[in-house]
Amino acid sequence: MTDDAEIKRLQGRLRKRERELRERDRRLRETQARLAALEASTALAVGRRLAAAARRPGLGLIALPRDLYRMAKGRAPGGGTAQTTPGRAGSNWPELRGEVGQDERLLFGASLRPSGRPVVAGVFTATTREALSEHAHVVALRPFDAGVAVDQADPDIVLFEAAACAAGHPWAYLGDAAAADRQRALLAVREAARPLDRPVVLWHNARPSPGLPALGWDEVVDAAPGAVPTSADLDRMIR
Structure with missing residues (x-):
């Protein structure tokens, strides 16, 4: 095999690997975007509040109606304004937690199975x-x-x-x-x-x-x- 043929073969393999990496990158971005949407969803927020109230039946249940009302008004349970999950600086990638807690496993068990x-x-x-x-x-x-x-x-x-x-x-x-x-x-x-x-x-x-x-x-x-x-x-x- 001549040097030119070897170079062309390697260039072809390189282009193929680049296409595969772009496809994997696209899928990873889509998956992380879906996860970010789940973390920002009302269902997850409500589930977290219910789980927190169940762990502290006294104060948790007393504060639950107030927290749910604030969530319905677009405010965070602590009294501030609810915010969406920010992306990394200079990037379109959403910032996600590195682990999934028990509350999320209960809420999204089907997708985590x-x-x-x-x-x-x-x-x-x-x-x-x-x-x-x-x-x-x-x-x-x-x-x-x-x-x-x-x-x-x-x-x-x-x-x-x-x-x-x-x-x-x-x-x-x-x-x-x-x-x-x-x-x-x-x-x-x-x-x-x-x-x-x-x-x-x-x-x-x-x-x-x-x-x-x-x-x-x-x-x-x-x-x-x-x-x-x-x-x-x-x-x-x-x-």
């Missing part, structure tokens, strides 16, 4: 959650925001473990007439899952309450006491 792994939202014991996390992305539901979490995470399945509805757990006494707040939370979960066409399933591996299996589940799966759903079980239950 690991590729190729199902998303399982529900109520689990620590043992079951650890076992499920080996082959699924697990979103734990809490009674006070379970419906919102299901709506935003868009899971493949909503799974309630009966053993996690026993005394000592956040969903304790679900199925008992006295636990009306838990029943309302479950109703919110079903209402959020229905338009997504996601099944709400009871993994019946304990008997904490006689009324638990009769709460309108899409499916009740009888399991041995303390049994943990396997990957094959999830595949069968997911529609």
Whole structure:
């Protein structure tokens, strides 16, 4: 091969790499712009305020109506003017945080899910959650925001473990007439899952309450006491 031919070959490879870099740069800019729009969105701001209020039920809940009113008027919760995320000096690239917090994961779980792994939202014991996390992305539901979490995470399945509805757990006494707040939370979960066409399933591996299996589940799966759903079980239950 002559020197001229080698130079032309290298120039062709260089132009090809330049085109690939320009395409990657364009995609990266689009992705960062979408992320910046999400961070500036009203849904994320409201979600952060709700999560902050839930962490501080006293002062947080008292200040929540005021903060939401200020957000509706275009002001920041602290009293200042709400600002959009600025870009870097001399650049069109938006300035983004380097990490995603738990509040954002709850609000945008569907877009943050690991590729190729199902998303399982529900109520689990620590043992079951650890076992499920080996082959699924697990979103734990809490009674006070379970419906919102299901709506935003868009899971493949909503799974309630009966053993996690026993005394000592956040969903304790679900199925008992006295636990009306838990029943309302479950109703919110079903209402959020229905338009997504996601099944709400009871993994019946304990008997904490006689009324638990009769709460309108899409499916009740009888399991041995303390049994943990396997990957094959999830595949069968997911529609």
